[in-house]
Amino acid sequence: MTAATLSVPGVSLSRAIHAEWIKLRSVRSTTVALLLSVIVLIGVGLIAASSMAEPLATGTLETDGPPFQPTTATGATLGGVPFAQLLIGALGVLYVSVEYSTGMIRATFSAVPRRLPVLWAKCIVFAGVVFALMLVSTLVAFFAGSAFLAAYDIAPSLSDPGVLRAVVAAPVYLTGVGVMAIALAALMRSTALAVSVVSFVVFLLDSLVGMLLPGEIADVITPYLPSTAGKAFMSEVQVDGVLSPLPGFLVFCAYLVVLVGFAAYALHRRDA
Amino acid sequence: MIEVTNLKKRYGDTLAVDSLTFTVRPGIVTGFLGPNGSGKSTTMRLILGLDEPTEGVALINGRRAREHPAPLREIGALLEAKAAHPGRSAFNHLLCLAATNGIAKRRVHHVLELVGLQDVARQRAGTFSLGMSQRLGIASALLGDPSTVVLDEPVNGLDPEGIVWIRELLKGLAAEGRTVFLSSHLMSELAETAEHVIVIGQGRLIADEPVDTLIRSVSETRLRVLVRTPDPVRLCNLIQRAGVTITRRHDGDVLEIEGVPAAKIGDEAALNGIPLHELRTEQASLEEAFMQLTSGAVEFRTPLTVGRAS
The missing domain is CATH 3.40.50.300 (P-loop containing nucleotide triphosphate hydrolases)
Structure with a gap:
């Protein structure tokens, strides 16, 4: 803060952002969990790249695995994304829901009675931190994973078609999951409920739709699920039954806009 | 404000x-x-x-x-x-x-x-x-x-x-x-x-x-007078009437009287030769x-x- 900002009192978005940044960095369990998501993203990516190198090179990869199982070399290095998203989702939920469970929210809203700056600030701070961390982690996972794949001569390169997009898309997707978690937590105000819903939506929903609904209905619905839409722009190649990258990205963004919109409406209207 | x-x-x-x-x-x-x-x-x-x-x-x-x-x-x-x-x-x-x-x-x-x-x-x-x-x-x-x-x-x-x-x-x-x-x-x-x-x-x-x-x-509507006397029974009989409540405290020589002002009790006691060791109006406590x-x-x-x- 500069002397100029101190002299003029008042709530502003930048001050709300500053406050939420202090909140994020001042709780040890949050920083530990963020580090853990970095470790998971890199670690699982390396394990996937090393274990899948041979089947990928020899074309003996089983193709009927769960939806989160990678099917390409680049995909293998990004194999940590489905697991990191669970941590990011839980963290995003806690960033909001802990304020409700501790009663801190009433102090927060007494300081910012218009409330919406708090929601925007939480989204911006969390998205910024998650994107920065996940971008670096994804690049580490990609290059380190490629080293394993290079032994089989199938190492992807950022200059290959779609690979750069896939590598940038992974942190974008994870950031989106974090924002989705914040919105759901603001809507539900319960840690357990919001964590369950986020995990279910990003991790299980696509498998369940495929398993429980009749094939032709599932084929119509599946591409528009948040996780499948994410897969559409995170994959360097066009996958069957998945939208192409741009529509996939737009569908994913539409979910975020709608959820954050509902959260903003609820926050504005409900008693704290 | x-x-x-x-x-x-x-x-x-x-x-x-x-x-x-x-x-x-x-x-x-x-x-x-x-x-x-x-x-x-x-x-x-x-x-x-x-x-x-x-x-x-x-x-x-x-x-x-x-x-x-x-x-x-x-x-x-x-x-x-x-x-x-x-x-x-x-x-x-x-x-x-x-x-x-x-x-x-x-x-x-x-x-x-x-x-x-x-x-x-x-x-x-x-x-x-x-x-x-x-x-x-x-x-x-x-x-x-x-x-x-x-x-x-x-x-x-x-x-x-x-x-x-x-x-x-x-x-x-x-x-x-x-x-x-x-x-x-x-x-x-x-x-x-x-x-x-x-x-x-x-x-x-x-x-x-x-x-x-x-x-x-509140005190005006709920006056309570404390009286300490060696002859509580006579005093009781003297002022007991409808609308008056008398409660005995301690070993019985302290009376809590509601419904009669302190001055009236003092007058009655003096008139009848009942000694009073204490006579005071108690304010209703805040909680009351x-x-x-x-x-x-x-x-x-x-x-x-x-x-x-x-």
């Missing part, structure tokens, strides 16, 4: 706050009194803009809470003691609240010293005792150097030393010209601190007057005055509304 006009708040079928109108003036400590569940906390949340009133309006210095550009500089509140993230240090808890309103870091240090938490500022709030948490809550209420301070049951969990400390603090804040609004369900607690008292029961306004006036008005005021409201309570703590 807090101005509440025709304030109503409905939760489902329950009218938690019912047509409240009152003003809390600067320069004095105003008590906000009511039994548990009478709507005190709800009213405070409505004033702070945390809950939206069903009807009516609550203004702080002429504006609603959310219309103030820097709310912490207008009104500071302590609503519940354990309202900080247990994993965050006291200093960071105050720092993030200060940041929202553009309050300087040195002010955070200042309020921590003011409430005596400077030595534990870097400790996590989760390690604090209830008394320390209350002090942290008071520190956050004073963060913006506000002209109005609202505290919900601030002495809960404080040791006697802490209670004296907070009384002096609140009186000091009022003496500086601030508006101090303090809730309690115990009148004796407010008697030491508040000059003026607003009493509610069942969400409705029961009294809005100086503490002295409240006690006096309060019980009497709110008893009407309490009688109408249904189990459903009792269960709904505010």
